Amino acid sequence: MSTLTITSLSKSFDKGKSFALEDVTFTLKTGNVCAIVGESGSGKTTLVRLIAGLERPDDGCIEINDTVVASLDTFVQPEKRKIGLVFQEYALFPHLTILDNVLYGISKVKNKKQRALEMLDLVGLQNLENRYPHQLSGGQQQRVALARALAPKPALLILDEPFSNLDAMLRAQLRNEVFAIIKKTEVTVLFVTHDTQDALSVADEILILQNGKVVQKDVAANLYVKPNTLYVASLFGNTIQINKNLQQAFRCPLNETCCYAIRNEKIKVNSAASESNCEYVTKAQVVKKIELGDAVQLALKLESGEQLTVMTRDKNISDTIYVGFNAADILRFESEP
Numbered sequence: 423m424s425t426l427t428i429t430s431l432s433k434s435f436d437k438g439k440s441f442a443l444e445d446v447t448f449t450l451k452t453g454n455v456c457a458i459v460g461e462s463g464s465g466k467t468t469l470v471r472l473i474a475g476l477e478r479p480d481d482g483c484i485e486i487n488d489t490v491v492a493s494l495d496t497f498v499q500p501e502k503r504k505i506g507l508v509f510q511e512y513a514l515f516p517h518l519t520i521l522d523n524v525l526y527g528i529s530k531v532k533n534k535k536q537r538a539l540e541m542l543d544l545v546g547l548q549n550l551e552n553r554y555p556h557q558l559s560g561g562q563q564q565r566v567a568l569a570r571a572l573a574p575k576p577a578l579l580i581l582d583e584p585f586s587n588l589d590a591m592l593r594a595q596l597r598n599e600v601f602a603i604i605k606k607t608e609v610t611v612l613f614v615t616h617d618t619q620d621a622l623s624v625a626d627e628i629l630i631l632q633n634g635k636v637v638q639k640d641v642a643a644n645l646y647v648k649p650n651t652l653y654v655a656s657l658f659g660n661t662i663q664i665n666k667n668l669q670q671a672f673r674c675p676l677n678e679t680c681c682y683a684i685r686n687e688k689i690k691v692n693s694a695a696s697e698s699n700c701e702y703v704t705k706a707q708v709v710k711k712i713e714l715g716d717a718v719q720l721a722l723k724l725e726s727g728e729q730l731t732v733m734t735r736d737k738n739i740s741d742t743i744y745v746g747f748n749a750a751d752i753l754r755f756e757s758e759p
């Protein structure tokens with residue numbers, strides 16, 4: 423069963439000259455966490471605002487639990503859409519206590535105080551209900567925002583860059599805590615982030631937006647093994663495009679109309695040609711070595727004159743080496759990026 427169904431959704435802010443979102447179609451299964459990943463300007467916020475009812479689409483349809491909430495002739499008001507929202511800014515009312523902040527969204531619910539206290543319990547803030555937002559840390563405030571969003575039992579919870587305000591250590595810790603809480607509630611989640619690590623850590627599926635279009639929606643393992651484009655491949659690991667010069671350097675006969683790439687970790691480096699078991703190999707000079715903890719980054723000049731940067735764990739690698747890869751590890755895309 424799907425909680426969210428998006429069909430051919432488009433939105434332009436300049437009367438169709440360009441599209442912030444263009445022909446976006448996907449579904450989100452009930453109880454799943456889907457991360458929306460894309461660089462700045464790719465349309466993540468526009469998508470969230472359309473789903474939440476803060477913008478109207480130019481075309482397409484949005485259904486929540488099989489009810490149309492937005493289309494060319496339907497527009498359900500945001501407060502009627504059963505969506506819980508958590509943003510980067512915690513958006514708590516500074517003059518209300520933590521408990522009153524959570525109560526705010528459930529004024530019409532029976533036993534609302536009990537429900538609010540249960541939510542605060544769920545997010546681990548049971549003893550702080552009489553405090554005001556400024557008396558809490560950033561991470562605690564974000565958990566209050568989560569409790570408030572979950573209190574009305576939303577059909578869909580949207581988290582829009584909820585951890586961007588926090589430093590890296592706290593961010594990973596809070597992310598894991600928040601998603602552990604979310605998993606207990608079994609709510610369906612759309613999680614917007616520009617951080618692929620965030621997405622990989624907690625999402626069942628990841629949807630990649632580029633220039634307002636969906637380039638791929640898949641489970642993390644497939645995004646790594648079968649990326650649709652070079653852009654997707656580069657989001658999930660260091661990737662080198664095998665351009666025409668590299669194809670010649672490695673003497674690999676590839677189809678000219680396609681685009682090819684190789685993951686950095688699939689490139690093998692050996693001190694002797696006899697040790698290299700790769701199908702495509704070339705000789706190279708090490709121009710520069712940079713030690714990065716347990717790995718060494720090598721700037722190479724290939725026999726053909728091409729330059730290439732690779733990684734190795736062999737700290738005693740010689741200055742003349744053999745570098746290569748196998749056909750099975752080559753990523754292939756239909757068109758040039």
Ligand SMILES: Nc1ncnc2c1ncn2[C@@H]1O[C@H](COP(=O)(O)OP(=O)(O)OP(=O)(O)O)[C@@H](O)[C@H]1O
Pocket residue numbers: 435441442460461462463464465466467468469616
């Ligand atoms: N209200 C608006 N008026 C005009 N253009 C807009 C408006 N909102 C968004 N855009 C444009 O739509 C495109 C998508 O923007 P959007 O904010 O959805 O991207 P984003 O992926 O959320 O970016 P970021 O990660 O920086 O928040 C951008 O080109 C942006 O300039």
